[in-house]
Amino acid sequence: MASYQDGIKSDGILIKINNATLWFIEPDFQLVRHNKDFNYMADLPIYKSLEDKKKLFANGDNPNFIINEKSQLDKWFVEVVDEEESQSEKDATAMIYRGMIEAKYKLLTSAQRVWVSNEMSQWANKSYLEFISDLVSNAKKNNLIKKVFDLYNYSDKEREFPILSLLQHYGAPTPLVDWTYNSNVAFFFATDGLTKNENLKEEIDNYFSIYRINKGHYKREFLNIIDFLPDDKYPEILTFKDFGEDNGNVNSNSNNVFYISDFERKGVSAGDKKGLPQLMIRTPKPLTSVYNHNIIPQEGLFIFNPFHSKTIEEIFNQNGEGSNLILQPFDCFNIHKDLVEYLKRKIDIRYNINKSFTYPNLNNEAKKIKEKTLNGLI
Numbered sequence: 184m185a186s187y188q189d190g191i192k193s194d195g196i197l198i199k200i201n202n203a204t205l206w207f208i209e210p211d212f213q214l215v216r217h218n219k220d221f222n223y224m225a226d227l228p229i230y231k232s233l234e235d236k237k238k239l240f241a242n243g244d245n246p247n248f249i250i251n252e253k254s255q256l257d258k259w260f261v262e263v264v265d266e267e268e269s270q271s272e273k274d275a276t277a278m279i280y281r282g283m284i285e286a287k288y289k290l291l292t293s294a295q296r297v298w299v300s301n302e303m304s305q306w307a308n309k310s311y312l313e314f315i316s317d318l319v320s321n322a323k324k325n326n327l328i329k330k331v332f333d334l335y336n337y338s339d340k341e342r343e344f345p346i347l348s349l350l351q352h353y354g355a356p357t358p359l360v361d362w363t364y365n366s367n368v369a370f371f372f373a374t375d376g377l378t379k380n381e382n383l384k385e386e387i388d389n390y391f392s393i394y395r396i397n398k399g400h401y402k403r404e405f406l407n408i409i410d411f412l413p414d415d416k417y418p419e420i421l422t423f424k425d426f427g428e429d430n431g432n433v434n435s436n437s438n439n440v441f442y443i444s445d446f447e448r449k450g451v452s453a454g455d456k457k458g459l460p461q462l463m464i465r466t467p468k469p470l471t472s473v474y475n476h477n478i479i480p481q482e483g484l485f486i487f488n489p490f491h492s493k494t495i496e497e498i499f500n501q502n503g504e505g506s507n508l509i510l511q512p513f514d515c516f517n518i519h520k521d522l523v524e525y526l527k528r529k530i531d532i533r534y535n536i537n538k539s540f541t542y543p544n545l546n547n548e549a550k551k552i553k554e555k556t557l558n559g560l561i
Contacts, residue, residue, distance in 0.1 A: 225299060225300050225301070225302045226300075227289075227291065227296055227299055227300055228289055228291075228299075228494075229287045229288060229289060230286065230287045230288075230289065230387060231287075231385065231387070232385065232386065232387050233248070233249060233286065233386070233387050233390065233517055236286070236287075236387070236515070236517075239496045239497070239500055239512060239515075240496065240512050240513065240514060240515040241511065241512040241513055241514050242514045242515065242516070243512075243515075247259050247262075247516055248515065248516065248517060249390070249517050250516060250517065250518045250519065250522070251519045251521075252519075253522060253525060256518065256522050256525070256526065259516065260529070263366050263395075264366070266278070267366055270397075270399070271460060271462075272460055273457075273458065273460060274399070274451075274457065274458025274459065274460065275364065275446075275458065275459065275460055275461055275462040276364055276398070276444070276446055276447050276451070276458050276459075276462065277397060277398055277399045277458060278364065278366070278395060278396070278397055278398070279362040279363065279364055279395070279396050279398060279442075279484065280362060280363055280364075280365070280366045280368070280369035280393060280394065280395050280396075281360065281361065281362045281363070281369055281372075281393070281394040282368075282369035282370055282371065282372035282373025282374070282391070282392070282393050282394075283372070283373055283391060283392045283393075283394070284372075284373060284374070284375070284376070284377045284391050285388070285390075285391060285392075286387050286388075286390035286391055286392040286517045287385070287387045287388065288392075289494045289496065290360060290394070290494045290495035290496050291494055292356075292357060292358050292359060292360050292488050293351075293355075293356040293357055294311075294314070294315060294318075294356040294357050294358045294491075295358070295488070295490075295491060295492060296356070297356040298311055298314070298491045298492070299491070299492055303491075304491065304492075310424070311358075311427060311428070311490075311491035312358075312420060312421060312423065312424050312427060312489060313421070313424075315347070315357065315358055315420055316343075316419070316420045316421050318350070318355060318356070318357070319343050319346050319347055319350075319420055322346050322349075322350060322355075323339070323342065323343075323346065328346060328349070331473065331474045332345065332346070332473070335473060337417075337468075337473075338416075340416070340417070340418070340419050341416055341417035341418075341468075342417075343417070343418070343419050343420050344408065344417055344418070344420070344443060344470055345417070345469065345470050345471070345473045347359065347420065348443065348470060348471040348472075348473075348475065348478075348485060349473065349474060349475055351485060352475055352477045352478065358487055358488050358489060359443070359485035359486065359487055359488075360485060360486045360488060360495060361481075361483055361485060362396070362442070362483065362484050362485065362486060363481055363482050363483050363484070364446060364462060364482045364483075364484070365481075365482040365536075366393075366395075367530045367534045367536045368480075368481050368482060368483075368536060368541060369393055369394075370393065370526055370527075370530050370536070371527070371530060371536045371537070371538075371541055372541075373391045373392065373393055373518075373526075374391065374523050374526055374527040375527075375538065375541075377391060377520065377523050378523075379520045379521070379523065387517075389519055389520055389521075390517040390518060390519055390520065391517070391518055391520060391523070392515055392516065392517050392518070393515070393516045393518065394513065394514065394515050394516075395513060395514040395515075395516070396499075396513040396514075397513070398442075398452070400511065401508075401509075401510060401511075402452065402453070402454040403452075403453055403454045404508045404509050404510060405440065405441070405442065405452065405508065405510065406441050406442070406452045406453060407441065407442055407443070407444055407447050407449075407451065407452040408441055408442070408443045408470065408487070409447075409449045409466065409470070410449060410450065410451075410452050410453040411441065417468070417470065423439075423487075423489050426439035426489035427439070427489035427490040427491060427493075428490060428491055428492075435505070436501045436503050436504060436505035436506045437490075437501075437505065437506070437507055438498045438499070438501040438502075438506045438507055438508050438510060439489055439507050439508065440486060440487065440488060440489070440495070440498050440499075440508070440510075441486075441487055442484055442485060442486045442487065443470050443471055443484060443485045443486075443487060444466075444470075444471065444484035444485075445464050445465065445466045445469045445470055445471045445472045445478070445484075446462055446463065446464060446465060446482070446484065447465055447466075448465040448466070449466075462482060471483065471484065471485060476543050476545065477541070477542060477543070480540050480541055480543055481541055496512070496513075496515075498510070499511065499512055499513055500512055
């Protein structure tokens with residue numbers, strides 16, 4: 184049991200930075216925050232308006248950047264489905280999506296939100312990626328996590344990114360951002376739990392957002408982590424310590440970024456092999472799906488952002504002198520919250536995408552199977 188000087192106790196992993204307690208990761212992977220040492224929390228950056236936001240996205244001047252009416256949504260929905268199906272005939276992993284319940288939120292990772300809101304650059308005695316490395320090192324000592332990766336025969340070093348992927352889906356702050364190959368899953372996440380608020384401060388508060396990246400536009404630039412590797416040994420977190428602002432990297436145009444996926448075979452993102460039309464696990468030794476019930480129904484992957492404050496959209500907009508990769512802005516679609524219930528029901532009825540599917544409870548699924556079998560005997 185970890186304890187804290189103020190009497191806080193937990194059976195989870197205690198994370199300390201510069202003698203300040205930020206988080207406990209409980210045995211069920213739920214994250215509990217104890218923030219008694221922080222009386223002031225810095226504001227996270229947000230978009231103040233859709234006009235402000237559109238400058239960073241490829242379709243910012245297109246009519247589908249803002250969707251206000253059902254007719255617009257239906258037309259756009261068909262376009263998304265048609266384009267996804269067209270791409271999937273050649274490569275089921277070409278298009279990736281992310282849904283967010285608030286259009287004003289920038290694409291920050293959960294670790295960035297912790298780092299920025301607590302102004303940790305001012306006082307932490309370790310760098311941002313060292314903070315992430317400490318998080319994973321503590322997770323390695325957890326009895327359950329250690330047992331899992333011992334049985335899967337992952338070495339101490341090569342289990343770091345699989346552990347990071349696991350922590351991402353169970354509440355810990357990580358430098359990963361969830362994306363999906365399935366547009367309907369992104370629609371679910373953009374609408375799940377969203378209710379219209381009548382006390383709005385700004386017009387942008389009326390909207391939620393869907394983000395879309397066509398990875399086919401970035402071959403040999405935006406790489407899957409497995410295409411960095413000369414062999415099948417997965418790297419440690421600190422292998423990428425020079426990618427962000429750590430170690431004196433003051434290049435403001437640096438735009439190192441990569442993604443992590445079990446659904447793509449080695450060589451696809453590097454342009455050495457073609458993508459395949461059927462979505463399935465392709466990695467011989469999984470990175471994201473070890474002991475993770477969510478990643479499969481969500482058809483998920485992660486983007487790794489090594490920067491402590493730079494957003495994903497900012498990274499994709501930096502192509503000037505000093506940039507590491509040739510990237511370009513991706514798409515964003517901002518949908519009025521009046522259409523939330525309609526879109527939510529549409530994907531549930533047509534595609535059976537709902538909370539029980541995206542956050543599976545196998546006990547419940549087993550009960551459904553039992554009841555269906557028993558009913559079939561009547």
